[in-house]
Amino acid sequence: xxxxxxxxxxxxxxxKWLEEKTFSATNDTTKPKFYALVEFPYPSAQGLHVGHxxxxxxxxxxxxxxxMQGYNVLYPIGWDAFGLPxxxxxxxxxxxxxxxxRENIDRFRKQIQALGISFDWxxxxxxxxxxxxxWTQWIFLQMFKKGLxxxxxxxxxxxxxxxxxxxxxxxxxGVCERCGGEVTHKVKxxxxxxxxxxxxxxxxxxxxxxxxxxxxxxQKNWIGRSHGAEITFGTTAGDELQVYTTRPDTVFGxxxxxxxxEHAYLKKWAGLLANNNAIAAYQEEAAHKSDFERTELSKDKxxxxxxxxxVEALNPATGxxxxxxxxDYVLASxxxxxxxxxxxxxxxxxxxxxKFGLPIIEVVAGGDIEKAAFTDCETGVMVNSGFLNxxxxxxxxKEITDWLLRNNKGEAKTNYKLRxxxxxxxxxxxxxxxxxxxxxxxxxxxxxxxxxxELPHIEEFEPTAEGDSPxxxxxxxxxxxxxxxxxxxxxxxxTMPQWAGSSWYFLRYCDPHNTAQIxxxxxxxxxMPVDWYNGGMEHTTLHLLYSRFWHKFLYDIGIVKxxxxxxxxxxxxxILGENxxxxxxxxxxxxxxxxxxxxxxxxxxxxxxxxxGDFEKAAPWNTSSIKGSRRFLDxxxxxxxxxxxxxxxxxxxxxxxxxAIKKVTQDIEQLKHNTAIATLMALxxxxxxxxxxxxxxxxxxxxxxxxxxxxxxxxxxEQMGFGAPISGQSWPVWQEDKTKEDTVEIVVQLNGKTRAHxxxxxxxxxxxAIALAKAEKAIAEGLQGKTIAKEIWVPGKxxxxxxxx
RNA sequence: GCCGGUGUGGUGGAAUGGCAGACACGAUGGACUCAAAAUCCAUUGGUAGCAAUAUCGUAUCGGUUCAAGUCCGAUCACCGGCACCA
Numbered sequence: 009x010x011x012x013x014x015x016x017x018x019x020x021x022x023x024k025w026l027e028e029k030t031f032s033a034t035n036d037t038t039k040p041k042f043y044a045l046v047e048f049p050y051p052s053a054q055g056l057h058v059g060h061x062x063x064x065x066x067x068x069x070x071x072x073x074x075x076m077q078g079y080n081v082l083y084p085i086g087w088d089a090f091g092l093p094x095x096x097x098x099x100x101x102x103x104x105x106x107x108x109x110r111e112n113i114d115r116f117r118k119q120i121q122a123l124g125i126s127f128d129w130x131x132x133x134x135x136x137x138x139x140x141x142x143w144t145q146w147i148f149l150q151m152f153k154k155g156l157x158x159x160x161x162x163x164x165x166x167x168x169x170x171x172x173x174x175x176x177x178x179x180x181x182g183v184c185e186r187c188g189g190e191v192t193h194k195v196k197x198x199x200x201x202x203x204x205x206x207x208x209x210x211x212x213x214x215x216x217x218x219x220x221x222x223x224x225x226x227q228k229n230w231i232g233r234s235h236g237a238e239i240t241f242g243t244t245a246g247d248e249l250q251v252y253t254t255r256p257d258t259v260f261g262x263x264x265x266x267x268x269x270e271h272a273y274l275k276k277w278a279g280l281l282a283n284n285n286a287i288a289a290y291q292e293e294a295a296h297k298s299d300f301e302r303t304e305l306s307k308d309k310x311x312x313x314x315x316x317x318x319v320e321a322l323n324p325a326t327g328x329x330x331x332x333x334x335x336d337y338v339l340a341s342x343x344x345x346x347x348x349x350x351x352x353x354x355x356x357x358x359x360x361x362x363k364f365g366l367p368i369i370e371v372v373a374g375g376d377i378e379k380a381a382f383t384d385c386e387t388g389v390m391v392n393s394g395f396l397n398x399x400x401x402x403x404x405x406k407e408i409t410d411w412l413l414r415n416n417k418g419e420a421k422t423n424y425k426l427r428x429x430x431x432x433x434x435x436x437x438x439x440x441x442x443x444x445x446x447x448x449x450x451x452x453x454x455x456x457x458x459x460x461x462e463l464p465h466i467e468e469f470e471p472t473a474e475g476d477s478p479x480x481x482x483x484x485x486x487x488x489x490x491x492x493x494x495x496x497x498x499x500x501x502x503t504m505p506q507w508a509g510s511s512w513y514f515l516r517y518c519d520p521h522n523t524a525q526i527x528x529x530x531x532x533x534x535x536m537p538v539d540w541y542n543g544g545m546e547h548t549t550l551h552l553l554y555s556r557f558w559h560k561f562l563y564d565i566g567i568v569k570x571x572x573x574x575x576x577x578x579x580x581x582x583i584l585g586e587n588x589x590x591x592x593x594x595x596x597x598x599x600x601x602x603x604x605x606x607x608x609x610x611x612x613x614x615x616x617x618x619x620x621g622d623f624e625k626a627a628p629w630n631t632s633s634i635k636g637s638r639r640f641l642d643x644x645x646x647x648x649x650x651x652x653x654x655x656x657x658x659x660x661x662x663x664x665x666x667x668a669i670k671k672v673t674q675d676i677e678q679l680k681h682n683t684a685i686a687t688l689m690a691l692x693x694x695x696x697x698x699x700x701x702x703x704x705x706x707x708x709x710x711x712x713x714x715x716x717x718x719x720x721x722x723x724x725x726e727q728m729g730f731g732a733p734i735s736g737q738s739w740p741v742w743q744e745d746k747t748k749e750d751t752v753e754i755v756v757q758l759n760g761k762t763r764a765h766x767x768x769x770x771x772x773x774x775x776x777a778i779a780l781a782k783a784e785k786a787i788a789e790g791l792q793g794k795t796i797a798k799e800i801w802v803p804g805k806x807x808x809x810x811x812x813x
Numbered sequence: 814g815c816c817g818g819u820g821u822g823g824u825g826g827a828a829u830g831g832c833a834g835a836c837a838c839g840a841u842g843g844a845c846u847c848a849a850a851a852u853c854c855a856u857u858g859g860u861a862g863c864a865a866u867a868u869c870g871u872a873u874c875g876g877u878u879c880a881a882g883u884c885c886g887a888u889c890a891c892c893g894g895c896a897c898c899a
Contacts, residue, residue: 050899092898164897175897222817226894229816356814426896433897506899545817545893581819582893590892619837621826625818626892630825633838640837642852683827686836693836755832760880762832798879806831810879 012645014609017723022124030735031075031083031126035531039080043535044071045514045574047543047551048086048133050506051112053097056119057591058599058617058629059583065614066580066623066679067542068125072715073676075126076739082535083126084517086133087113091506092175095437099469105437106465109136119602123610124718126735131520135509140516141439142460143526144508147558148431149442149453150565156202159451162430163295166194166475173434173475182296193295194475198432199441199502203557207231207424210556218576220624223548230549232425237409239348239418241265242322244329245277249321252343252423255353255385256412257404259325260393261371262348263361265332266313268340269294282317287334290314294336311360312336323348324417325394325408335360341427352377372401429554431504436469436478438503446490446497455491463503477501510551511558514538514573532568541574542679548579578679581626583617588628599629611717612638618681618716640689641720643696644713648724650700657704662746664694665708669742672712681716688713703728711740756781757808758790774801781807 025031046063049056064085071083089112094105113134120127133140151157165174169189173196178185203210211231214224236254243249249265267273269291278284290313313335320329337356338347351361351368358381361368368377373391375382382388390396395411396404412418432441442454442461454461464485472480479501480486490497512526518535519527526532543552559573584590585597592598604613616637621627657665668691675684691709695701701709707730714721714734725734748770754777756764764784768777778799781787791811798810 047899052899088899173897176895177898226817230895232816430897435897505897510899544899546899547894548817549894550896551899584892588891619825625826627825630838633825636825636837639852646852682825683836686827689836753832757831757880760831760878765832800831800879802831806880808831808879 009646009648012642012720014611014719015606018122018124018605018610018719021719021722022121025124025126025735026121026129029130030733031071031081032128032130033080033082033084035534036080037534039078041082041535041539042071042074042079043082043537043539044074045083045517045538045541046085047547048088048510048513049116050088050091050093051109051116052093053108053112054593054598055112055115056601058601058604059591060120061123061125061601061613062583062617062623063542063544063580064120064125064127065123065617066681067540068127068614069618069676069681069715070540070679072126072718072735073673073739075735076711076714076737078738082131082517083128084131084133084520085120085125085127085129086131086513086517087116087135088506088510088513089113089134089136090438090504090509092435092437095435095469098437104465104467105469106136122605123601123613126718131517133513133516133520135439135513136437138460138462139523141509143516144439144504144512145442145454145459145461146456146526147512147562148504148508149456149459151201151561152443152451152453154561154565156205156561157431158200158202159197160200160428161195162198162200163193163195164198164434164475166192168192171473171475172471191296196432196434196475198430199443199500201429201431201557203429203554204424204426206557206560207233207426208422209560210426210553213556213560213572217572217574219574220578222545223552223577223579226545226548227553230426230553234423234425236421236423237405237412237418238344238421239324239412240416241324241348243319243332244322245273245280245319247273247276249273249332249346250344251346251348252421253348254423255350255405256408256418257390257393257396257399257401258350258353258371259323259348259408260396261350261352261369262323262325262330263351263367263369264330264349265321265346266335266338266349266357266360267332267346268338269334269336270340271334271345274334277316277319280318283314286314287316290334290336297336311356311363313360313364315364324412324415331366333360333364342425343423351381353381353383355381355383357381371396429507429557431508432502433505434471434475434477434501435503436463436466438505439463439508440479441500441502441504443500444488444490444497445500446493446495448495449490449492449497452490452492452497458491461499477503479503507551507554511555512562514541514555515559515562515568526562526567536568537570537572538574540576540578542578542580544582545579552577578624580623580679581621583620584626584628586629586631591629599631604634608634608638609641609719611641611720615641615685615716619685621682623679623681640685640692641717643692644709644717645720645724647692647695647701647706647709648728650696651706651728652700652702654702655704656702657708658698658702661694661698661702661705663749664691665705666742666746668712669708669740670744670747673739673742676715684712685716688716703730708740710734711737752804754781754804755806756784756787757806758787759810760808763787763790770804772804774803777801777807781809 044067046067071081075081089109094108097108098105165179167174167184167189169187179191184191211228211233234254237256238250238252241249313333316332321332323330349357351357352370370377371393372388374388385401388401390399390404409420440461440463444452446452469478486499488497488499515527519531562568563571589595616634668687671687672684710721710725722733751767752770754766754768755762764786766780794811796809797812800808
């Protein structure tokens with residue numbers, strides 16, 4: 009027998025699969041379809057690291073098994089290649105992002121192909137390809153036409169030294185990551201997408217989907233639907249202040265108000281206010297903080313704020329005058345940018361009131377407001393609240409909301425934490441936003457027949473001194489004519505965020521070479537929705553939500569026929585470094601899969617990554633235990649020397665074989681690849697212990713192992729002369745009656761402690777089992793002189809006597 | 814801070830409320846070898862015992878149950894996300 013040499017057999021099969029298009033999906037509608045999707049990678053300059061193959065291999069196993077079960081499987085891959093790192097790399101090294109991106113993609117493709125993932129390489133896509141982003145731009149234009157894209161003044165991070173708009177990630181401890189310079193906020197006019205218009209549908213439509221619990225919960229919490237009321241407070245300035253609250257029942261306890269430092273009334277009221285200087289100073293201070301810092305409620309963080317001198321509010325319930333403060337814990341971006349403060353029943357308000365010596369009134373009895381805010385809605389009863397007194401919180405909410413409506417002082421309101429999507433980036437390496445500004449006509453879309461609006465080739469990637477995209481420097485590109493009136497006009501120079509290209513890529517895979525449409529309607533109808541989408545938890549809120557939003561929009565305009573893009577969503581855990589920390593270049597704990605493939609082979613790499621632990625949980629890499637996976641494959645290989653003459657399964661092997669088929673088949677569908685592999689290892693150990701393997705048994709083992717270790721199994725299959733490749737064969741089926749043994753071992757317990765084991769017929773009944781258990785010596789002794797309070801029988805497993813005395 | 818998650822031998826991990834530690838890695842001893850590597854065999858949660866066995870043991874404290882790693886409450890530690898990283 010020749011030695012197991014992954015280095016020769018792996019490239020052999022990879023070449024064959026590519027040449028024969030073994031894994032290319034066809035639009036064969038006679039077969040049931042299965043669309044498996046993994047998040048396409050950002051092709052970074054660092055190349056693939058061992059974290060990437062985990063989801064690819066995990067879904068590859070499902071895809072390969074489903075093909076053998078007769079499904080027409082679509083398992084595609086592509087490149088999410090626009091983005092900040094390529095641009096920053098370009099600025100630093102003076103290499104064009106397009107060049108860097110091309111090189112990175114070539115490297116990634118080579119690395120992934122060396123792993124034997126059954127991707128359909130005929131459908132590879134690339135978000136930076138104009139033929140692809142033509143449709144990203146097209147979708148944006150449709151949104152603009154439907155009023156879902158609009159311009160708004162938004163604040164961005166601004167490095168005062170580099171004069172660059174910074175991503176949040178580039179702001180480290182309040183200073184610029186590159187130069188350490190001071191970071192402030194700068195207001196820029198930005199394109200926004202109205203995702204909030206879809207907020208309720210994005211929550212409600214989760215119900216019919218098979219998303220793992222924590223993903224669905226995260227989506228719901230992120231959208232943050234709450235039911236409450238909008239209440240109108242009068243002011244001594246004559247203007248009305250709207251607040252949103254989820255606790256309208258506590259309005260009698262509102263002893264002051266807080267508005268965000270950015271609130272528009274501050275400007276309006278300047279003439280009435282005596283302390284404009286203090287207010288301006290506070291606004292300046294707040295401008296330096298992120299929303300994240302502002303809402304942080306750490307123990308040692310003191311609440312800050314400034315009282316407005318000269319304007320007071322009127323509590324609509326009590327009619328009393330109450331002070332108004334500005335404080336940074338109130339965000340302009342949530343609700344109305346103003347709150348009624350109820351220190352007795354809100355922790356932040358309580359801390360603020362204590363700091364500023366403001367009155368705290370108890371309006372819900374049940375806690376001790378001397379010590380802390382009482383926030384329990386379940387048990388509280390209303391007090392000090394006029395006509396609400398004596399009511400439970402939920403009743404009081406209804407009562408006060410009705411009262412507010414009758415008195416024209418407010419109404420019930422559903423609110424969302426979700427904010428509209430800031431869609432502009434002042435960067436080069438992204439899809440140009442296909443809009444033109446005309447002094448006469450305003451914002452005019454680039455006509456659809458002029459798409460794609462290609463990104464011009466430039467050599468200078470530094471943003472302008474005003475913080476505009478580097479595209480702004482290229483007058484010959486910027487200056488154009490208005491598509492509407494023909495007059496002089498300027499192109500939008502902002503580009504789209506990286507999220508854009510990944511918000512619809514799963515549709516393009518259905519028909520990736522179509523030049524006339526996103527994809528042919530028949531292709532979309534056949535393949536969509538994605539049957540199973542696996543991705544990282546880090547994409548649970550943003551990418552997943554953005555792509556669901558775009559899909560719903562495309563549904564509304566009739567492009568797709570399903571309301572949701574993904575039927576099922578699962579999530580894999582990260583591969584951590586050997587030290588248990590996240591793998592990163594800066595920590596120096598990155599493992600390159602090439603090294604593993606070179607030393608052990610791709611099949612070992614695949615088996616190890618799937619065996620390392622629960623697919624859904626993070627797992628630390630451990631180089632020294634990889635050899636266990638290699639040893640397993642070596643033993644499967646050397647089984648070739650132990651083949652017994654018989655074709656059939658030996659009688660004593662029927663139960664282990666059928667149980668293994670069942671276990672592996674079921675485990676794969678639950679992504680429990682680690683226990684599936686353990687089952688195969690145990691089956692192999694059974695074969696070795698029995699002195700060999702029959703041809704029939706060997707076939708089953710190779711078949712079940714094939715999705716995990718495709719190269720070695722195909723090679724052995726061929727060398728054994730088993731016929732056509734396994735990838736074209738049908739998946740084994742188990743027979744339930746053959747998985748069962750005739751006898752089972754039953755555990756006998758006294759008060760839950762194991763005291764004996766009995767071996768009985770597997771179909772034994774309760775009475776008989778209990779009688780046999782009582783006959784056991786250890787049990788009989790234990791029961792002596794005691795009363796049996798309860799006899800518990802778990803069929804086929806356990807007898808437990810609860811005894812007293 | 815807010816939201817979501819995790820915590821089991823020396824290590825990675827397994828366990829529909831029903832024998833905790835499957836399957837591996839490592840370690841120890843042995844076989845083979847001039848020797849080493851590789852391979853094969855045996856042992857391997859702690860404590861006591863020659864052993865049968867007993868007893869403790871799933872982050873901490875408490876609860877529910879005939880029975881808890883699993884369910885409930887509190888605490889601690891760690892990880893992911895927090896809207897311009899992807």
